[in-house]
Amino acid sequence: MPILLGGTRRQPLPDLALSPAEEPARALHVLSLVGQALRFERPPAPAQFTVEHWPRDERRLLPPNLRGKLVDLLYSRKCADASERILAWTFARTRLRPHPFDFPSIREFVRKYAQHLGVAAQHWAQRDTPAERRNEYFDAEEISAKNWTEAPRAGRLRFLEDMRQHDPAAARELLASAWGREEPETRLRLLAALQTGLTEADREFLKTLDKDRAPRVRMLAQRLLAKLPGASGENPALRSCLSRIQKLQKGKLRRSVALKLELPANVKEQAASRWIQEQFEGVCLEELANALEISADDMPSAAKEDPNLLFALALMASREKHFALLESITHLLPDAWGRMSAVDDEEPSFSDAAERQEWARALVHPAQWNPEVPYPAWDWLLRRLEGPLPQPVMDELLRSKWWSEQAASDPPPRPEVIQVICALCPPQPRGQLRGQVEALAPESNLEGLLLLDILERLESFA
Amino acid sequence: MTELSLQKIEAIAPDQASLQAARKLMKPGIWSGLSTASAGLVWGECQGSGAAPYRVVISEPDSGYKCTCPSRKFPCKHSLALMWMRVEGKAAFADAAPPAWVQDWLRRRRPAAKSDAGDEAADESAPRPAKNIALTASEEAATVDPISEARAAAARERSRLERESSVTAGMDDLDQWLTDQIDMGIAAFAANPGKACRLIAQRLVDAKAGGLANRLDELPGYLYTLPDAMRPVAAIKELGQLHLLAEAWRRQDSLDPELRADLRREIGWSLTREALLDDRSALRTTGTWRIFATIEEAQQDRLRRFETWMWRESPGDGPRFAVLIDFVPLAAGGARNPWLKGERLEATLVFYPSPLALRAIIGNMEGSAQACHQEMQLPDSGLEAAWASWESALALKPWLRVWPLQFRGTQVRRSGQQYYLCSTQTAIALPILRPQAEMVAPLLCVERVDGFALWDGSWIRMCLGQTQLGFWGMP
Numbered sequence: 016m017p018i019l020l021g022g023t024r025r026q027p028l029p030d031l032a033l034s035p036a037e038e039p040a041r042a043l044h045v046l047s048l049v050g051q052a053l054r055f056e057r058p059p060a061p062a063q064f065t066v067e068h069w070p071r072d073e074r075r076l077l078p079p080n081l082r083g084k085l086v087d088l089l090y091s092r093k094c095a096d097a098s099e100r101i102l103a104w105t106f107a108r109t110r111l112r113p114h115p116f117d118f119p120s121i122r123e124f125v126r127k128y129a130q131h132l133g134v135a136a137q138h139w140a141q142r143d144t145p146a147e148r149r150n151e152y153f154d155a156e157e158i159s160a161k162n163w164t165e166a167p168r169a170g171r172l173r174f175l176e177d178m179r180q181h182d183p184a185a186a187r188e189l190l191a192s193a194w195g196r197e198e199p200e201t202r203l204r205l206l207a208a209l210q211t212g213l214t215e216a217d218r219e220f221l222k223t224l225d226k227d228r229a230p231r232v233r234m235l236a237q238r239l240l241a242k243l244p245g246a247s248g249e250n251p252a253l254r255s256c257l258s259r260i261q262k263l264q265k266g267k268l269r270r271s272v273a274l275k276l277e278l279p280a281n282v283k284e285q286a287a288s289r290w291i292q293e294q295f296e297g298v299c300l301e302e303l304a305n306a307l308e309i310s311a312d313d314m315p316s317a318a319k320e321d322p323n324l325l326f327a328l329a330l331m332a333s334r335e336k337h338f339a340l341l342e343s344i345t346h347l348l349p350d351a352w353g354r355m356s357a358v359d360d361e362e363p364s365f366s367d368a369a370e371r372q373e374w375a376r377a378l379v380h381p382a383q384w385n386p387e388v389p390y391p392a393w394d395w396l397l398r399r400l401e402g403p404l405p406q407p408v409m410d411e412l413l414r415s416k417w418w419s420e421q422a423a424s425d426p427p428p429r430p431e432v433i434q435v436i437c438a439l440c441p442p443q444p445r446g447q448l449r450g451q452v453e454a455l456a457p458e459s460n461l462e463g464l465l466l467l468d469i470l471e472r473l474e475s476f477a
Numbered sequence: 478m479t480e481l482s483l484q485k486i487e488a489i490a491p492d493q494a495s496l497q498a499a500r501k502l503m504k505p506g507i508w509s510g511l512s513t514a515s516a517g518l519v520w521g522e523c524q525g526s527g528a529a530p531y532r533v534v535i536s537e538p539d540s541g542y543k544c545t546c547p548s549r550k551f552p553c554k555h556s557l558a559l560m561w562m563r564v565e566g567k568a569a570f571a572d573a574a575p576p577a578w579v580q581d582w583l584r585r586r587r588p589a590a591k592s593d594a595g596d597e598a599a600d601e602s603a604p605r606p607a608k609n610i611a612l613t614a615s616e617e618a619a620t621v622d623p624i625s626e627a628r629a630a631a632a633r634e635r636s637r638l639e640r641e642s643s644v645t646a647g648m649d650d651l652d653q654w655l656t657d658q659i660d661m662g663i664a665a666f667a668a669n670p671g672k673a674c675r676l677i678a679q680r681l682v683d684a685k686a687g688g689l690a691n692r693l694d695e696l697p698g699y700l701y702t703l704p705d706a707m708r709p710v711a712a713i714k715e716l717g718q719l720h721l722l723a724e725a726w727r728r729q730d731s732l733d734p735e736l737r738a739d740l741r742r743e744i745g746w747s748l749t750r751e752a753l754l755d756d757r758s759a760l761r762t763t764g765t766w767r768i769f770a771t772i773e774e775a776q777q778d779r780l781r782r783f784e785t786w787m788w789r790e791s792p793g794d795g796p797r798f799a800v801l802i803d804f805v806p807l808a809a810g811g812a813r814n815p816w817l818k819g820e821r822l823e824a825t826l827v828f829y830p831s832p833l834a835l836r837a838i839i840g841n842m843e844g845s846a847q848a849c850h851q852e853m854q855l856p857d858s859g860l861e862a863a864w865a866s867w868e869s870a871l872a873l874k875p876w877l878r879v880w881p882l883q884f885r886g887t888q889v890r891r892s893g894q895q896y897y898l899c900s901t902q903t904a905i906a907l908p909i910l911r912p913q914a915e916m917v918a919p920l921l922c923v924e925r926v927d928g929f930a931l932w933d934g935s936w937i938r939m940c941l942g943q944t945q946l947g948f949w950g951m952p
Contacts, residue, residue, distance in 0.1 A: 020709050022662030039656040043720045046659055050717020051875060053710060054934050055868055060899075060906035061892035069922040079850065079947055115919040116949045122915075135922065142918070457584060 016049055072135040074112040078476050081469055082114050088465040089121040095431035097394050098466045101438035103128035104401055105470055109477030112136060130167040160185075164193050168201055175208040176366050183212035191220055199229035206235050207364045218243055234297040241302055252297030257306055259294070260324065272309055274317045276324035287323055288354045295327045300335055311337075315344045326354050333374065334362040342377035349384035356386070356395035372405045379408050385417035389428075393435040403441035410444055412436075413451070427456045433463035440467075442474060481537050481564050483610055489540060490557055491550045493608050499557035500613040505568040508559075510845030512573035519563050519570060520579050522845055523555045526750050528801035528838040529785060532815045533559045534579050543582045545815040547805035561610075577817070577848050640685045644744060647684025648723040651677060655720050663716065667708040670697040678777075687778065688745035689722060694777035702911070703935065711935055718876050725876075736874070738830035743876055750838055753827055760828040761840060762795035767821050767853060768846075769881075769929040770940035771814045780804040783814040786881055786940065788929060790821070790853060798881045799826050799837040818941060819951045822846040833874040850951070852943055855927050860884045860900040860907070867932055878933060885927040889920035889939075898930060898937050910936040920949055 018026050028045055077085065085102070088094055103124070106112060112133035118125050125132060129140035158166045158174045166174070178186035190205055197205065206224070209217055217239070224236035234252065241250055263273040282290045304311040318324040325344055329351040332341040345351045355378075365371045379396065386392035396404075403409070412418055418436075421428045433452055440448050449467050452460045490496045502523060505511070509530065511521040517537030522530035531546040533555045542556035552560075562568045575583070654677045658666045666673065678693035696715055700708045726744060729737045742748060753759055770786035785801040803814075823844060826837040863882035870880050890899050890906070896917050897906040907930075909917055917939050920926055926949070928942035942949035 016710075016713070019659060019713055020662055020664040022660055022665065024660050025662070039652070039659075042659045043652055043655055043724075046655065046713065047717040047721045047724070050714045051721065051871075053714050053717075054871060057864065057905065058908055058935075060904050061895070061897070064890040064892050064897070064899075067891070067921045076946065083952065114946065115922055116946065118919055119915045139919070461584065 019046060019049060068138075070134040070138050072112060072133045074110050074133045076114055077106075077111050078472060079114075081472050081476075082117055084465055084469055085113060086117055086120045088462055088469065089124045091462055091465075093430040093462050095390070095394075095434040095462070097390075097397050097431065097435035097438045098462065099124050099128065100397060101402070101466070102469065103131040105473050106133070107131040108402075109473050111473055111477060115139065130170070160189055163189060164196075168204060172204055172208060172364060175205060176211055176364075179208055179211040180366075183214060184216060186212075187217055187220055199232065202227070202229060202232050203235060204364060206232060206239075207362075209239060210363075211366060213239060213242060215243060231296070238297055238299055241299060250297065250302060252294075253302055253306060256294060256298050256303065256327075260307065262307055262309075272313070272317045273320060274307065274309075274314065274324055275321050276318075276327060278323060288326060288358050291323060291327045292330060292358045292360060295330055298331065300328070300331045300337060300340070303331070311340060312343075315340070315347055319347050322348055326351055329378075330355070330360065330362070333360070333378065336363055336370065336374070338373050338377040341374070345378055345380060346383070349380050350386075352378045352396065353384070353386045353392050356392040359395065361399075368402060371400045371402070375400055375408060376405045379404065381408065381412035381415040381417065385412075385415060389421075389432045390435055393432070393439060397435060397438055400439075404439045406441050406443050409440055412439075413444060413447060418451075422451050422455065427459035430459055430462050433460055434466055437463040437466045437470075442471070445471060481535075481540060481560050483561075483564055485540060486557060486560050486564065487608050487610055489552060490608050491552070493612065495550055495552075495554050495557060496608055496610055497613045498554035499561055500610075502554055502558035503562055503567055505562075508562075508568065509842040511562075511568050511570045512575075512845070513570040514573060514575050514579075518575055518579060518583070519559060520575070521559060521570075522842065523558070524839065524841075525555070527803040528750075529783075529803060529815060530839060530842065531555050532578055534582055535559055535563070537563070545813065549808075576845055578815070643684045644686045644726065647681050647686045647689075648726050650680050650684070651689070651719060651723050654680075655716055658716060663712050664709040666716075667700055667712040670700055670712070686745045688743050689719065690745070691776060691778060692719065707935070714934060722876055733832065735830045735832045739832065739874060740876075742829065748829060753829060753838060754840060756830075759830060760795070760834050761825055762789065762793075762799075762828070762834075763825040764789045764791035764793060764795070765821060765823055766790065766799065766826070767849065768816050768818055770931065770938075771816055771818055773814055775807055776804075779807045781807050785814060785816045786929075786931070787826075788853070788881070788883065796828065796834040796837075797883070798835060799828070800835055800881075801838065802836055816846065817848065817952055819849055819948070820846040821849040831874065833870050833877065850948070855883060855885055855943070857885055858883070859886045859902055860898065860905050861903050863932075864905060864907075879931050880933075882930045882932050882937075883928075884930070887926050888924065889917055889926060891918075891921060898926075898939065901925065907932065907937045908935075910938050913939055916950075920944070922946075 018028055023042055028042055088098060089102075106128075112135060113121065113125070115135050118136065118139045125136050126140045129137045158170050160178075163171055163174055175186050175190060178189065187209065190208070194202065209221070221236045221240050224232060227233050227236065237250065237252075259277050259279075261275045261277060263275065264270050265273045276291075278287055278290065300311045300314070304314060307314070309317060314328055315325065318328060325348040329341060329344045329348060332338075332344055333355070363374075365374065375396070404412070421432070433455065437448065437452065445467055449464070452463050452467070487496070490499070507524045508521045509524075511519075513519045518534065519537060520532070520534040522532050524530045525546055527546075531544055533542070533544045535542045535556060540560075542552045542560070544553045544555045546553050546555055548554070563570065654673075658673070674693045674696050678690045681687070681690035681693065692715075696712075699715070700711060703711055722740065722743060725732065725736075725740050729740060732740065738748075766787040767790050768785055768787050770784070772782075772784040772786070774782050774784075776782055781804065783801075783803045783805070785803075787799045787801070789795070789797050789799070801816075822842055824842040825840040827840040828834040828837045860882075863884045867880045867882065871877050884898075886901050888899050888901050889909070890897050894914065895911070896909040896914055898909055899906040920939075920942065923944040923946055926942045926944050928949070929940045931938040931940060940950060
């Protein structure tokens with residue numbers, strides 16, 4: 016073989032008993048014989064194989080007849096982020112997992128949402144990561160105080176909030192022990208958990224955050240301190256807000272209070288929501304009400320002529336989970352949630368699904384208002400809810416003029432709009448929604464229908 | 478319920494020739510699986526000139542249609558024939574639930590399109606030639622003139638002899654070219670095979686040895702898929718086969734008839750479907766077949782090649798494996814293999830003559846192919862037995878390129894970035910095609926894989942696996 020590889024001009028072939036005597040026939044004969052002999056040779060096995068450490072995944076696999084639909088949906092160019100999200104959460108909630116044989120076909124989905132899909136998916140998502148940089152695998156039910164720092168942020172937050180409910184001191188100490196190693200955004204999110212079960216015992220820790228490097232962390236700490244009894248009352252953020260709020264007396268016979276927020280001259284209307292969010296971030300409802308000498312419950316009606324101030328109140332009521340007040344505000348300002356979505360407001364962090372549902376019921380009134388640019392707003396709502404809308408809200412949405420117009424529009428709604436509405440639909444009204452979506456054109460409804468199918472089957476299989 | 482009519486069919490036919498061709502297809506014997514469902518859906522499979530039948534579906538209410546044939550006329554003759562048979566009641570249509578391929582079409586079609594043939598748009602402004610169904614009957618079966626037929630036969634024989642001579646000359650040129658490569662060294666060839674292969678391939682095309690020309694056109698691309706260290710040895714294997722074929726050509730009269738027939742097809746002589754069906758001595762095997770691989774590749778000669786690999790589930794004598802091979806022009810655009818992995822069909826396959834019965838066409842089918850997710854009852858033979866089958870096959874057909882392997886009790890393992898299909902009992906480990914690395918990686922999590930693969934002498938292409946977690950590789 017070396018002669019064949021190097022060339023017979025360098026070295027002639029030796030005489031072989033079975034080959035012709037003359038060239039070039041001999042060389043060709045040898046080439047064929049050697050080639051054919053090589054084809055019968057078994058390839059050598061490697062000296063060693065990699066030892067694989069696939070973790071044992073206790074979750075059940077999704078039903079076999081859903082595999083194709085899941086891949087079809089996630090592989091489609093028209094698959095929206097909303098569909099991916101709701102599927103990931105549904106897998107987590109139902110304790111099911113995608114089939115590992117399908118991971119290559121849905122690799123992006125697995126990579127983005129591995130923490131919701133089980134330990135096999137987490138292993139797959141990290142398989143190209145060097146061993147020293149890999150995270151431990153977690154399924155939500157396995158987080159404890161010992162491995163808490165290794166878990167994904169969402170899981171850690173939930174663990175901390177749960178812990179605050181039955182052992183607030185231990186939760187605070189757990190947070191304090193990890194504090195110095197956390198990123199600013201993580202510190203902010205985890206600190207918000209101290210709202211649950213906030214007591215005087217938290218004061219010392221909160222005071223240390225006065226020197227935190229992140230301004231938003233400092234502001235949140237100040238806000239929490241302001242809620243404790245005996246707060247000094249000096250809140251620079253409150254002072255700044257008060258300087259922009261006018262309090263007027265209206266009416267001749269029955270005097271009523273009217274409040275008006277004055278925006279700075281250099282803040283344009285389109286930037287107003289962002290400015291308001293930042294301005295009122297360090298202020299709570301009670302201290303504002305006290306400062307204005309008006310009850311918190313009366314503030315919405317006093318601000319009813321001023322959408323910007325109503326929006327500020329909505330932000331605070333939402334953040335403080337004052338849902339009854341929030342509802343009274345949003346009936347006066349039904350597009351409040353649209354404005355929140357535009358600034359991508361991430362407050363509050365919710366304790367559980369029931370709290371999210373209560374918040375949504377207070378915030379969203381489809382009979383009164385729906386976003387003109389539907390997908391970003393509804394998608395924001397989906398992200399905040401981490402699941403479907405409350406059924407009464409969904410029922411209202413399906414009866415709304417906006418939805419009727421969407422269903423009848425020409426051209427038909429964009430596929431991502433249909434998908435986000437399907438993602439937001441709780442189980443009960445799905446049949447009604449399906450009927451309406453089926454009537455739309457295939458280029459609009461295909462992915463939405465697939466999503467409904469998959470959600471229903473996952474939930475019934477769980 | 479039907480809104481189709483002969484007038485409608487005349488109106489939508491692209492030209493008279495299409496109607497003429499459609500009439501010839503109105504023989505229930507060449508159709509299988511003729512069925513209908515509510516909402517005016519009608520479908521069936523029509524045996525064309527390819528190895529596999531074409532799948533045709535029409536929608537009566539709006540005259541929509543879809544056919545998997547590569548024709549650039551819309552509607553094609555198959556669609557017209559199906560409509561025609563439906564309108565005239567010339568065949569029985571069973572009530573059935575639409576199979577997956579019909580549902581897929583329904584899902585994807587735009588509502589009430591003027592033309593339902595994908596990207597083609599009817600040119601409304603162009604004058605349309607007159608079409609008349611009645612004329613097709615009078616143009617049928619022209620009388621045969623014996624003198625003309627004799628002249629034609631003589632011309633064909635002259636042409637055949639010229640071609641034989643041309644191919645022989647081409648083989649001499651091939652051997653000369655191979656000698657040059659040996660002289661310079663196969664390692665040097667393997668480092669830069671492109672231009673050298675293109676020149677000799679062109680020569681072989683001129684010599685009317687198109688099959689060999691394709692081998693040479695594909696060789697550089699194949700070598701480039703291999704790691705550098707493997708290329709010289711692979712080149713020896715491939716070039717050795719080329720001389721083997723050339724030498725076999727010269728000695729073809731001394732070969733067994735089946736080997737000779739296989740050799741000639743390998744060189745580039747084709748056997749038409751009709752001729753194969755007419756050959757009563759051709760091997761026929763009836764059974765239940767499961768499709769375990771569908772492969773599609775674009776060739777250098779501007780054809781797209783569809784391979785459908787099947788395994789006979791039903792017991793009995795005859796080949797266990799078969800491959801259907803069809804070619805469509807690349808210009809046919811979105812043509813797809815009509816078959817899906819996992820489908821099961823009841824069919825009689827007719828095998829091309831060869832010492833190793835493998836390539837076949839469908840002689841006839843009972844019903845349509847059906848999607849099937851049942852596990853297959855595979856014989857209890859492992860990778861060692863599969864390797865032995867490759868050795869036996871290679872001994873029977875020395876220029877064999879790809880061979881199907883069926884196995885049980887294997888495992889997928891990894892060494893570095895290379896994946897292997899390994900026996901759980903012995904040390905045999907066959908390297909898996911590198912582009913499949915990501916797809917086979919999840920198989921690392923199962924202890925055992927039973928299934929099918931294709932071996933090309935250097936790499937395993939994993940096709941279908943049955944595992945404790947279910948099927949791998951099923952669409």
